[in-house]
Amino acid sequence: MRRYTTLLIVAFLLVVVVVTGSQQLAGSGHVEDGVTMRELTVYTTLPAEHVAEFAAAYEKKSRVRVTFVPLAGSDLIERASKNDPTVALVLADAPTLEELTRRGKFLPYVSEETDAVPEHFKQEEGAWTGVWYDPIVFAVNSDYLRTLKVVPDTWQALAQSDARVGMTDFVAADAASNLLYSLISQFGEVQAFAILRDLHPHVVQYTKYLSNPVRQVGMGEADVAVAVASETMRYVADGYPIRIVYPADGTAYSLGGAGILAAAGEGDRQAAGEFIDYLLSDDAQTALQSQGFYFLTTNPMAFAYRQFAGKNIVLFQQKPGFSEEQKKDFLDRWVKYIRFSQ
Structure with a gap:
């Protein structure tokens, strides 16, 4: 009997370790309807109405709740410079991203999606990537x-x-x-x-x-x-x-892009990278256009780019x-x- 009790305790501890480790790798989260929702906090210079729709679409698609904190450029730079580990991503205009790069606040990120973006739409060392222009x-x-x-x-x-x-x-x-x-x-x-x-x-x-x-x-x-x-x-x-x-x-053109903050935790960085890839996808373009926002994607591999008459x-x-x-x-x-x- 003691042998089975010991096995049950060991099995329980293994489950706890696996669940805890998974949550750490996936970023912070909470349980909703019996499912653990990951959470991602983003500083942005975009108006709230520009980001709310695709945040909702991404939550439905990926079970990640994205919380946007809209800020003016100077305020965003000040807040991001405080190295808050609970904030993983910045989605902002190019001048704001460039200033944060000069301050060394970003962790370079390269994926198959970001690698496809033309050089003039991103920071040369991968500190941030333009997603729309x-x-x-x-x-x-x-x-x-x-x-x-x-x-x-x-x-x-x-x-x-x-x-x-x-x-x-x-x-x-x-x-x-x-x-x-x-x-x-x-x-x-x-x-x-x-x-x-x-x-x-x-x-x-x-x-x-x-x-x-x-x-x-x-x-x-x-x-x-x-x-x-x-x-x-x-x-x-x-x-x-x-x-x-x-x-x-x-x-001339205005460029909006995203960069992962170096102060963020490892799990939050992973979630931030996945969200950047999503921003470069056709799903994000569809969500934006459904609300009447027609920014052009920087991703030449996206269907929206190939269909764009002025590509x-x-x-x-x-x-x-x-x-x-x-x-x-x-x-x-x-x-x-x-x-x-x-």
């Missing part, structure tokens, strides 16, 4: 397009056309100001400001929100909008008469690595000499 495009009213013999498909051509143009004020949104800095970085100050000066008389309105120039084109209030692709695709999906033209001489879009390769003081000077000059010039 949002280029600036020309959203053209379909009726206006039919009147044209030659479509303005470069920045200079648009500036010299007779089109009524809608665009977002450079001071109003980061994606808009990034266009200003990118034009200057790509073409140089003189040519960039010359393009914007020629474009200015055709601008119907400098709007405060990224969506409004596209709405203007869809309603026939403008002929062409200089707009982010995500907003343009949303209006196209809603049936507005809009065609997308990708600038042949290149365009050969030309992107500016010169990164606008200007200081905050330089950026302020560029904005001030644009406001003074173009936006409110006589």
Whole structure:
């Protein structure tokens, strides 16, 4: 009898060790409906509505509960720099990721999915990987397009056309100001400001929100909008008469990516890596698009990428690595000499 009792005790202890070890490898979690749910905490600069849907989809698919903590870029950098072991991942804009890389806060991560991402969409040593990007495009009213013999498909051509143009004020949104800095970085100050000066008389309105120039084109209030692709695709999906033209001489883009924090526990790092791979998948794209968010995947192996009509879009390769003081000077000059010039 004593022999069987000893065997039962040993078996029980083995089960405890296996369960405990599995939970440690899989990250922290809790039991829900009799199933152990893993948990993953993520700092992000994305709005809560952008991340809630695919977090729910991922939880259903992988039994991992993802908790997002939305923060402004500077706040996220400060929080991530405190080395909290309960936070495993950062999902943020490229400048935020680059600053955290400079501070040595990321653990490099490479998988089959991240390895497929083009080099210009990720940190060269694997500290973070871009998962989506949002280029600036020309959203053209379909009726206006039919009147044209030659479509303005470069920045200079648009500036010299007779089109009524809608665009977002450079001071109003980061994606808009990034266009200003990118034009200057790509073409140089003189040519960039010359393009914007020629474009200015055709601008119907400098709007405060990224969506409004596209709405203007869809309603026939403008002929062409200089707009982010995500907003343009949303209006196209809603049936507005809009065609997308990708600038042949290149365009600016915003990039969002993810990096695993080095301070996180081993199990949480594993869960974070699996989530990065998910963000690069078609499942994540489907979840986003079901909520009207049309960011472009950076993964050329994804079906969504292969189906994207503009997959050969030309992107500016010169990164606008200007200081905050330089950026302020560029904005001030644009406001003074173009936006409110006589």
